[in-house]
Amino acid sequence: MHILITGAAGMIGRKLTERLGIDRALNGQPVEKLTLIDIVAPARLAGFSDREKTRAADLADPGVAEKAVSERPEVIFHLAGVVSGEAELDFEKGYRTNLDGMRALLEAIRKTGDGYKPRVIFTPSIAVFGAPFPHAIPDDFHLTPLTSYGAQKAMCELLLADHHRRGMLDGVGIRLPTICVRPGKPNKAASGFFSGIIREPLAGQEAVLPVADTVRHTHASPRAAVGFLVHAASLTREQLGSRINLAMPGVSCTVAEQIEALRRVAGDKVAARIKPAPDELIKRIVAGWPQRIEAKRAAALGFAAEKSFDEIIKTHIADELGGKVAA
Amino acid sequence: MHILITGAAGMIGRKLTERLGIDRALNGQPVEKLTLIDIVAPARLAGFSDREKTRAADLADPGVAEKAVSERPEVIFHLAGVVSGEAELDFEKGYRTNLDGMRALLEAIRKTGDGYKPRVIFTPSIAVFGAPFPHAIPDDFHLTPLTSYGAQKAMCELLLADHHRRGMLDGVGIRLPTICVRPGKPNKAASGFFSGIIREPLAGQEAVLPVADTVRHTHASPRAAVGFLVHAASLTREQLGSRINLAMPGVSCTVAEQIEALRRVAGDKVAARIKPAPDELIKRIVAGWPQRIEAKRAAALGFAAEKSFDEIIKTHIADELGGKVAA
Numbered sequence: 001m002h003i004l005i006t007g008a009a010g011m012i013g014r015k016l017t018e019r020l021g022i023d024r025a026l027n028g029q030p031v032e033k034l035t036l037i038d039i040v041a042p043a044r045l046a047g048f049s050d051r052e053k054t055r056a057a058d059l060a061d062p063g064v065a066e067k068a069v070s071e072r073p074e075v076i077f078h079l080a081g082v083v084s085g086e087a088e089l090d091f092e093k094g095y096r097t098n099l100d101g102m103r104a105l106l107e108a109i110r111k112t113g114d115g116y117k118p119r120v121i122f123t124p125s126i127a128v129f130g131a132p133f134p135h136a137i138p139d140d141f142h143l144t145p146l147t148s149y150g151a152q153k154a155m156c157e158l159l160l161a162d163h164h165r166r167g168m169l170d171g172v173g174i175r176l177p178t179i180c181v182r183p184g185k186p187n188k189a190a191s192g193f194f195s196g197i198i199r200e201p202l203a204g205q206e207a208v209l210p211v212a213d214t215v216r217h218t219h220a221s222p223r224a225a226v227g228f229l230v231h232a233a234s235l236t237r238e239q240l241g242s243r244i245n246l247a248m249p250g251v252s253c254t255v256a257e258q259i260e261a262l263r264r265v266a267g268d269k270v271a272a273r274i275k276p277a278p279d280e281l282i283k284r285i286v287a288g289w290p291q292r293i294e295a296k297r298a299a300a301l302g303f304a305a306e307k308s309f310d311e312i313i314k315t316h317i318a319d320e321l322g323g324k325v326a327a
Numbered sequence: 328m329h330i331l332i333t334g335a336a337g338m339i340g341r342k343l344t345e346r347l348g349i350d351r352a353l354n355g356q357p358v359e360k361l362t363l364i365d366i367v368a369p370a371r372l373a374g375f376s377d378r379e380k381t382r383a384a385d386l387a388d389p390g391v392a393e394k395a396v397s398e399r400p401e402v403i404f405h406l407a408g409v410v411s412g413e414a415e416l417d418f419e420k421g422y423r424t425n426l427d428g429m430r431a432l433l434e435a436i437r438k439t440g441d442g443y444k445p446r447v448i449f450t451p452s453i454a455v456f457g458a459p460f461p462h463a464i465p466d467d468f469h470l471t472p473l474t475s476y477g478a479q480k481a482m483c484e485l486l487l488a489d490h491h492r493r494g495m496l497d498g499v500g501i502r503l504p505t506i507c508v509r510p511g512k513p514n515k516a517a518s519g520f521f522s523g524i525i526r527e528p529l530a531g532q533e534a535v536l537p538v539a540d541t542v543r544h545t546h547a548s549p550r551a552a553v554g555f556l557v558h559a560a561s562l563t564r565e566q567l568g569s570r571i572n573l574a575m576p577g578v579s580c581t582v583a584e585q586i587e588a589l590r591r592v593a594g595d596k597v598a599a600r601i602k603p604a605p606d607e608l609i610k611r612i613v614a615g616w617p618q619r620i621e622a623k624r625a626a627a628l629g630f631a632a633e634k635s636f637d638e639i640i641k642t643h644i645a646d647e648l649g650g651k652v653a654a
Contacts, residue, residue, distance in 0.1 A: 091437075091493070110418075130569065140468075140469045141467075141469060142467045142468060142469040142470060143469065143470045143481075143485065144569070144570060145485065145488075145489070146492065146569065148489050148493070151485045151486065151488065151489035154470075154485050155482045155485050155486065158470065158472065158478045158481050158482050158485075159478065159482065161472075161478065162472070162475050162478035165473065166418070166475070242457065242471070242473065243471060
């Protein structure tokens with residue numbers, strides 16, 4: 001099987017590549033060839049095979065998408081995109097990367113013709129939803145994005161579903177919840193603190209909490225996100241029906257519950273490294289975010305996230321910290 | 328006030344142009360200048376003024392949208408598009424006209440800059456919704472189009488809402504129900520019979536009914552559709568809130584109720600010109616269509632359709648037949 005991953009140098013892209021390198025299979029078939037694309041050259045998978053290609057290229061540039069599908073990968077994970085904050089700051093770049101990049105990829109697939117019909121796994125986001133929200137967001141909640149990123153992801157969902165309906169590809173869109181704990185350095189995303197208040201204390205550093213600890217949000221680990229992608233690749237048209245874009249499950253909890261979980265897993269001393277530092281802007285942004293995602297269809301289709309925030313923390317310690325917490 | 332109408336040669340475009348020619352005003356301001364664009368040259372409005380321009384051009388062609396907004400029309404009615412059947416048959420043309428045309432227009436507006444912020448009235452359709460449906464479709468029903476046309480319209484709604492949210496224009500999208508009675512010759516649209524079974528008998532001709540008379544659907548007259556457009560142009564950002572795409576009201580009735588209305592308005596002899604001619608394909612297509620649209624927000628915002636199908640028939644007789652029915 002030949003697998004193409006776009007956005008392969010991103011956090012999820014790297015973790016998916018590593019998982020495929022370990023599994024060496026997808027849907028019970030051996031992975032024989034990997035093509036990894038991103039705007040910066042993705043890292044090669046150590047010891048995979050010489051049938052791995054990496055390329056630094058922008059899908060929205062002429063010819064790039066055509067070249068990417070020219071060797072007819074059977075499975076395409078389309079993860080490339082600019083994040084919410086950047087899409088809001090740079091209107092043209094957001095539409096170019098998130099919408100035009102997707103369209104170029106789907107056009108290249110369609111124009112290949114000759115029976116080529118790959119499986120395309122796309123990652124929209126719960127940002128396709130916008131406040132006001134019900135208590136929990138049901139699977140059939142309407143598309144009301146309040147960011148350009150959310151609008152672009154919602155447009156891509158519609159584009160993918162139309163290509164799927166017309167039989168040009170087998171598509172599935174998985175709307176990711178906030179990924180927590182994100183490894184690496186703190187970033188300036190408004191959602192960054194959800195990871196920061198766990199990651200920094202576990203690494204022996206202080207972390208700031210810009211919102212009240214009553215704030216509720218839904219989280220899934222990077223490992224769970226990769227699990228969603230791999231599982232999505234196994235679903236058939238019959239299982240998916242006509243509504244191929246699915247909200248993914250996650251752990252819904254308050255910040256106070258996140259902190260209590262950290263205390264249970266790593267002790268009082270670690271949890272004490274979180275310092276309140278109220279930020280009115282972040283408070284206001286976060287107030288418009290979803291709190292609970294029902295994700296009933298995803299659960300029925302076998303998608304599984306962690307069961308508790310304790311489990312999310314333990315996953316981070318195992319996957320990123322070699323099992324060790326800074327005392 | 329300078330008004331630009333795209334798709335001005337279409338049925339609704341022509342009727343909107345005529346209405347503006349009669350009113351000579353919009354939102355209480357005199358209409359001083361009209362620019363009419365379509366892929367075929369729109370008819371000039373008799374006796375309007377020399378400040379009327381008509382142009383045959385495709386908005387998706389380079390430079391056309393820029394030229395269309397170069398004289399900074401304050402109000403833009405964007406009606407241009409290919410219809411459902413054509414968008415399904417010709418995938419590329421549908422995306423080019425319905426999506427790229429809209430995007431080119433919005434890009435041209437954004438790039439004009441210098442404080443230019445027109446009011447843009449767009450006409451999506453209830454085709455943004457797809458079965459299965461609840462008993463009546465609420466305002467917050469999710470976007471699940473089952474045609475390329477519906478997908479394109481839904482993508483344009485999202486694009487318009489994002490430009491509106493970012494303050495690049497004042498947008499409003501009005502999702503039109505089936506327009507009935509459409510004047511002119513029968514066409515091959517699956518929905519054509521809804522108009523045909525009224526229009527043909529009133530003109531002294533037989534009409535075929537391809538579905539059971541228990542089929543229920545929602546209709547509004549061409550005059551009501553023009554009324555929606557004019558009213559939409561008057562709404563403020565404050566009135567619309569963040570959800571600027573609105574389902575329009577209409578008369579929900581069964582085919583049997585349509586026929587009874589025809590009998591009441593025009594007599595038994597006219598109603599007897601409808602002949603059952605079951606068509607399995609049309610039956611199947613129509614079975615996936617919405618039956619009732621709640622349109623609560625539209626009603627609260629002052630949009631009004633006819634109150635009964637009798638009224639829709641009388642509007643057709645007044646507007647298209649000079650008040651006369653063929654005995």
